[in-house]
Amino acid sequence: MTQVCAQENLYNLLPRLEEKAVRPPxxxxxxxxxxxxxxxKNKAPWKTIGPEKIEVPSPKDFLRKGSREPKLLQRQKGHGSKKISTLPPVPQKTDHPIIGVQVKKNFIRTNAVDAVMGKPKTYQPVCVDRRLGDKYLLETSGLVPKFIKKKDYGIIPKYIIKRNEEVKKAQEDYNAYFKEAVREQAMEWISDEERENVLQDLKKAWEETHHEFQCLSLEIDTLPKRMHKERxxxxxxxxxxxxxxxENPHCIYIPKK
Structure with missing residues (x-):
């Protein structure tokens, strides 16, 4: 239960000490x-107001005409008076040049014999797509019948033969298992004549039903008409x-009568 004090209270006349909040350090x-x-350490004394002492330029060092143009270095005496030659000097009369070993081979005859007895240069056959088109090698163009010259061309691969044998064996195993199951369940195989008769009866029934469906009224507005159409x-x-x-060519089995 809370206690509510009136505006005039005796305790309000007593002096109160003001509590000051203590701030942490x-x-x-x-x-x-x-x-x-x-x-x-990294701040210089002239960082913001400029350097402390500035050397004032002398009034005698004023700009003159052509003072800023680049000047070439003066050629020193004793250098550049003679031109440097890159060619070898001309031999003198007194020089005796070194003569190499002399060969007695007849190069003309040798070249003629090599040209006659040598094999002609062979060129790779090329293919051109059009009269002014680029040419490319005929071997890599796909126009050369390479595959028909292989020994195993036209022969069924071994993996296909193996797969066909596995499929055939699986079908034989399934037929044997199904015949055994049919024999145990006393079922008989339907002949081709019976299959044809059943097929004709089904087609005849489909034609009659389809004719009846085509004879329905165009407006299906009642519940019996809608149910008849759905049926x-x-x-x-x-x-x-x-x-x-x-019509499936697989065998059809029916229970014996």
Missing amino acids: RYISTFRPSVKYEAQ LESHLKQLEHDIKLI
Whole structure:
């Protein structure tokens, strides 16, 4: 229960001591002296107001005409008076040049014999796509019948023969298993004549149902008409499924009568 004091209360006349909030000490980093030293060390005294002392240029060093143009170095005496020659000197009369070993081989005859007895140079056959087109090697163009010259050309690969044998064996195993299951369940195989008769009956039933479906009225506005239409559609779908199943070349087995 809370106690509510009136505006005039005896306790309000007593002096109260003002409680001052005690502020915690300010945080000072331990790296403050080193940072302050580095900042003062890297700061120059003329960082913001310019250098302390500036050398004033002399009034005698004023600009003159052509003083800023580049000047070439003066040639020193004793250098550049003679031109340096890169060619070898001309031999003197007294010089005796060194003569190489003399060969008695008849190069003309040798070249003629090599030309007669040598084999002619062979060129790789090329192919050109058009009269003014680029030419490229005929061997890599795909126009050379390489594959028909292979020994195994036209022969069925071994992996296909192996796969066909596996498929044939699996089909034989399945037929044997199915015949055994049919024999155990006393089922008989439907002949081709019976299959053809059943197929004709199904097609005839489909034609009759389809004719009945075509004779429906264009406006289906009542519930019996809608139900009759849905029944005919489902019957047509079932007949189509049965016809497709009978036309399948696989064997069909039915239970014995």
